[in-house]
Amino acid sequence: MSTTSAVFQPPPPARGRLPVIGHALQFVRGPLRVLQDLRGQGDIVALHLGKLPIYVVNSPQLLHDVLVTDAGSYTKGRMYDKTRPVVGNGIATSEGAFHHRQRRLITPAFHRPRLRGYSEAMREQAESVIASWKPGQRIAVDRVMHEMSVGTTVRTLFGTDIDSGTIAEIDSCVGVFLQQVIVRTVMPNFIERLPLPGTRRFEAARERLKAIVDTILDERLRSSEERDDLLSLLIAARDEETGEPMSRQQIHDEVITMVVAGADSTAYTLSWLLYELGRNPTVEARLHDELDTVLDGRPVTFDDLPRLPYTQRLIQETLRLHSVSWIQMRRTIAPVRLGATHLPAGAEILFSATTMHRDPDLYPDPLRFDPDRWLSPPRREAFQPFSAGPRKCPGDHFSLTQLAINLATIAASWRLVPATRRKVREVPAAVLRPNHLPMVVQARS
Template sequence: MISLQDATRVSSRSPFQRLLRCFTVKGSVDVDQAASLSGASPRRAPGPRLGDLFRRGGRSFKEVRGNPFLFFQDLVERHGSVIRLPGGSHLIAHPDHIGYVLRTRYQNFIKGKAFDTIRPVLGYGVVSADGELWRQQRRILQPAFHKQELAQAAKVVSCCTGRMLDAWSEVASRGEAMDISPQMFELALHIITDFMFRADVEMEARQIADSFNITQAYAAGSLWKVARNHPRSPFPRSREYQRALDTVDAIVHNVIDERREQGASGNDVIAQLLAFRHPETGAPLSRRQMRDEVMTLFFAGHETTASALAWTWWLISEHPEVEARVHDEVDRVLAGRVPNWDDLPQLQYTKQVLQESMRVRPPVPVYARVSVEEDEIAGYRIPPDTMVMISPYVTHRLPEFWPDPERFDPDRFALDRIQERPRFAYVPFAAGPRLCMGRNFALMEGTFVIAMVAQRYRLKLVPGHPIEMKTMATMRPRHGVRMTLHAR
């Protein structure tokens, strides 16, 4: 059975080698094997044969290396919206089928083994846990994302973005180019740190982020690196990888312990975790549970938003008509002042730009669920313990729901047009009961960052700078996004 990281792995090797390997990894019972054992003849979903994985559909290796999800698109075009892959995993693309997995039968399609390769880092936090543990965690954390807390978070976003823009002024005055991608990651890091901890832990947060990059490289890097770090591997665990995990654990535990000693109160994340008591036993969360929640929210709260913003600046730069409309709206609504929570509904087009960016370049381009019991999707049998993959990148390009899908058009998300599409045609935040609880936070943060940068600057891509995808835990620009700043 393949893992989420196997399904999204990209490296310097051919993407077809990567995809071929991950589709043929064993670990679940093959449908044909199950049929032969039981004597049954289940209806199997269509899909490529092993040799078909080498087909490129007329695309060059360079083209697919820069965008490996073209391969998934080709599979859907050839085989339909439910596809069985060699090895037994399935890919689904139609909104109705996604809704079935994520909402109708979400209890039968769990995170499970799909998240095994990132659990050494994130543990069993709210993103990766299942069942009653997940429900408990969601109840604990939900107050931190209520409207009144988001209004306070909006002030954090504006303050952190303002400091970043002040630091940009010298670079802009010299006319130098800079890579916007790490700038967005650093900004998102400051924002989530302040939101979660309500304390000055900038140095610790930076160390955690650096350690994340190391662990991601091993989780989403070559199979050799992954094997080297598997608990059952005969190879010694990488010292760099282990040091990164140790650093993360030590920092998070120290921050939590300091807040506990201070008698933390309030609705920030740490306060909610410290205040929790089990309704039946009265027991607090264990140190490990608290660590897993903090790590999960820290990662989800900065990695995905930063990736989305990095791609957004490239897309705006490539579409001057979109940039002009953003500037017009920002100037009209804000008139030079810093945005606050009440401005969000008025920055509708700016928000649409972010939403369209996440359609074209979803931060998490593929995610997975694992079937608990046998199920059926569109008349096709899904055996128990089967990996079912959902690719927002592919679903967001189905032409029956997204006409001219490669065109960047923020008007797709005008309020009247949203109603025209099936509910599950747009799933960058997943959907159903496990819809990302930080969705409104992320949309507010991204909208305000775009608005504040657009107040001061036009960002232009350096001519000739290559734009390719690099998938780790999220989809990042492989070579960054080098841009020049032009004061308005």
């Protein structure tokens, strides 16, 4: 199988003694297993997908060099090339000076005072979802958490007056996109031009999502009403050096990026967390004790979060064991030396936070869900749920806040127990999601 078009000219090979693995078909069928197996093969392993060599970085220190120490020697790579035509040139896909400018403009929207206001929308969205639950009801937790996360993202972006029908449409579009993006990354370029069912669904979802955002954005730009949401902050943002605002197209691209990037990662992290609580009653009981003691029956607030240390450790352990952002890529701008290996310009680099977080050399008994391992946190290079360096996710604290608010709101009133003994499998799409997660709602006594 080839991952390139007929005119593709691969970069020259790396210099240095590298294990070379030819797992093209195995990678497509089971990429996470292949990447986990490669961890024992060396700090850098050459993985060939057709004619395309991809260099898998396993060493936490070398990964720190790529992401932080020598970040200017790399761009974002093939996966982001495939994503850019869909989400535009937003903060997740832009490069160089333009990326740094956008980061300066966007970061204030995620500062602590703003998070306090967003937390109210997060709690209200969670409360509206769980209000319809009934004891004994069976729910698809992954699906419900995704709908809740999209609702939170959309209402934080656009305000609370967005109707549920629009949220459902956005949710559907995001789901189609994120199911297809990894497939498009590893498949030959010409596949995208074939009228396959997946391709048609992908294009239809992309056009519909853009149309929804365009409608909302045009209406907001015509309005003189002052609003307190993320979109208003993006419209009002000015470059501190030039005083220039973002163009309409750039605001559009940033909104699409936030909708796509924000929904899945938080939704499936929370789904995995609830799954682990359902499988570990002792852990769940400790969470309930903390929530009952701190909240005493009232709704959780932003100011409560520092007083919920066990809740925070649960989130950290879920981000470790179930790192939903399971695969990322970079590309060398010029020849670089990475450890003992010389990589040519244009070399594609791949790394997996998920497999690193399950490395027994870094985390003893790595497949055991143990929140108390975070009483002694690992070194920072070994824990990368939001990446690191100048391209680290700017919404990391937004996501952590949303996870804590949602978990506290759900667990204060309900228990969720697995509805089946069937194994829940990991599906490596754009994020690492469960294949199915049915659970039964039980009221807390």
